[in-house]
Amino acid sequence: MIEINLLPGARKQRRSPTATVDFRAILGDIGSRIRDPWLISATVGVVLGLGSVGFMYWRTSAKESALIVEQQKAVQDSTRYASVIKDRSVAEAQRDSVTRQIAIIRSIDGARFVWPHVLDEVNKALTPYTWIRSMVQTSAVPAVSPEVEAGVGGVKSKAAAQAEAEEAAASVITIRMIGQTVDIQSLTRFIRQLEDSPWLENVNLTGTADVIVQPANKEVKEFTLDMKIHRPDSTFLRRVPLTVGVR
Numbered sequence: 001m002i003e004i005n006l007l008p009g010a011r012k013q014r015r016s017p018t019a020t021v022d023f024r025a026i027l028g029d030i031g032s033r034i035r036d037p038w039l040i041s042a043t044v045g046v047v048l049g050l051g052s053v054g055f056m057y058w059r060t061s062a063k064e065s066a067l068i069v070e071q072q073k074a075v076q077d078s079t080r081y082a083s084v085i086k087d088r089s090v091a092e093a094q095r096d097s098v099t100r101q102i103a104i105i106r107s108i109d110g111a112r113f114v115w116p117h118v119l120d121e122v123n124k125a126l127t128p129y130t131w132i133r134s135m136v137q138t139s140a141v142p143a144v145s146p147e148v149e150a151g152v153g154g155v156k157s158k159a160a161a162q163a164e165a166e167e168a169a170a171s172v173i174t175i176r177m178i179g180q181t182v183d184i185q186s187l188t189r190f191i192r193q194l195e196d197s198p199w200l201e202n203v204n205l206t207g208t209a210d211v212i213v214q215p216a217n218k219e220v221k222e223f224t225l226d227m228k229i230h231r232p233d234s235t236f237l238r239r240v241p242l243t244v245g246v247r
Helices: 023-033 037-112 114-125 146-150 158-170 184-195
Strands: 130-137 174-181 200-213 218-229
Touching: 114 184, 130 184, 174 184, 174 200, 184 200, 184 218
Parallel strands: none
Antiparallel strands: 130 174, 174 218, 200 218
């Protein structure tokens, strides 16, 4: 193709192979256009608001993730230790039941051997030429149940507890002994030895009388003694193991 230049001296401008962008000019142009300060403030406010909302959303999401992890761990721990807690509750209930039963047994067992001890002490204090005709309990039989005496009864009101305490305090065992002797000195020694016993207290001679015993038709002195049973300290109690031989 043949090109003919009809305008002498005119040259065809060549395009630059690489075009350059002047950012300074662009920013200057934008800056020259934005002159309103309220528009600048609104733009800055919108940018700060979007940044705050994004930060709060990220912070809340992080907390939510941490709480979800803790909840899952708590559920796993609860499931894992549920059986342990149940077994512990059963064991504590069994322990309380055994404790109550032991307390009731001790309460019953503590009063079971009172009379054998008293009879043994009377036998030890008995002097020659003196014998016992009768020995009876003169006090009322205590109506306190073994549960209440052991302190394992149900919950009671203050008045009921006070009444039971007064009843227990008034239920001291008193006995009356009627015997005979041919020697007044033996009777005096017998009373003194009863007072020395750790199981008896307040031994009082309430009366004496001269009676005739048969078939010897002999005059003797009949006496009446009133006393109280006192439970001594555990140091005075002697326990002997019971052994039974099996063939």
